Amino acid sequence: ELKVEQNPLFLSMQEGKNYTIYCNYSTTSDRLYWYRQDPGKSLESLFVLLSNGAVKQEGRLMASLDTKARLSTLHITAAVHDLSATYFCAVDNNQAGTALIFGKGTTLSVSS
Amino acid sequence: NAGVTQTPKFQVLKTGQSMTLQCAQDMNHNSMYWYRQDPGMGLRLIYYSASEGTTDKGEVPNGYNVSRLNKREFSLRLESAAPSQTSVYFCASSEVGYTDTQYFGPGTRLTVL
Numbered sequence: 672e673l674k675v676e677q678n679p680l681f682l683s684m685q686e687g688k689n690y691t692i693y694c695n696y697s698t699t700s701d702r703l704y705w706y707r708q709d710p711g712k713s714l715e716s717l718f719v720l721l722s723n724g725a726v727k728q729e730g731r732l733m734a735s736l737d738t739k740a741r742l743s744t745l746h747i748t749a750a751v752h753d754l755s756a757t758y759f760c761a762v763d764n765n766q767a768g769t770a771l772i773f774g775k776g777t778t779l780s781v782s783s
Numbered sequence: 784n785a786g787v788t789q790t791p792k793f794q795v796l797k798t799g800q801s802m803t804l805q806c807a808q809d810m811n812h813n814s815m816y817w818y819r820q821d822p823g824m825g826l827r828l829i830y831y832s833a834s835e836g837t838t839d840k841g842e843v844p845n846g847y848n849v850s851r852l853n854k855r856e857f858s859l860r861l862e863s864a865a866p867s868q869t870s871v872y873f874c875a876s877s878e879v880g881y882t883d884t885q886y887f888g889p890g891t892r893l894t895v896l
Contacts, residue, residue, distance in 0.1 A: 702882070704885075712889075713887045713888060714826075714887040715887075716884050716885070719882040719884055763883070770831045770841060771828065772842075773818075773825040773826040773827070775825040
């Protein structure tokens with residue numbers, strides 16, 4: 672059974688600092704996704720990582736994938752308040768239709 | 784394009800009542816999904832439909848039924864609502880392809896008293 676674990680679950684950061692969110696998964700998977708959710712809102716796709724060593728960057732966020740370690744990281748550089756949200760990683764369960772197994776999410780709070 | 788739409792946005796039911804959550808997408812996607820989101824639990828897959836005419840159970844299917852009415856629409860039915868089904872329900876869709884990225888609807892916030 673595929674399990675996805677994120678840590679930390681809560682992260683309080685100061686503006687300008689760097690930090691990394693970790694996502695571990697238990698079995699081989701073809702794809703890993705990162706989503707962002709603002710309070711009371713829907714999920715927004717951030718990154719799709721498709722192969723070992725894949726790295727994607729958008730603004731202050733950079734995601735990477737190590738399929739051998741079954742680990743993805745989401746690195747935040749010089750955090751700003753607008754990055755406050757909940758971040759989810761999700762892994763393709765390799766069944767038809769690309770059903771995703773989600774981590775529990777990391778709630779990020781950035782303060783000045 | 785509206786993307787993925789869901790109705791209703793909010794609903795309050797009494798225990799034992801039934802209701803159907805509606806979902807539609809205008810992106811011509813083959814696959815559609817229903818998830819529930821509970822505090823501290825992330826999103827959990829209830830049912831999915833890989834293509835028109837097929838449906839499959841996800842992690843937490845008990846107490847729910849689904850209908851893939853056509854390529855655009857995928858509904859979720861609660862036959863006899865229970866307080867444990869109080870949750871936020873998200874519908875999503877994706878196209879089979881290189882990334883298979885799922886696009887999510889705005890959600891339905893359901894309270895069962």
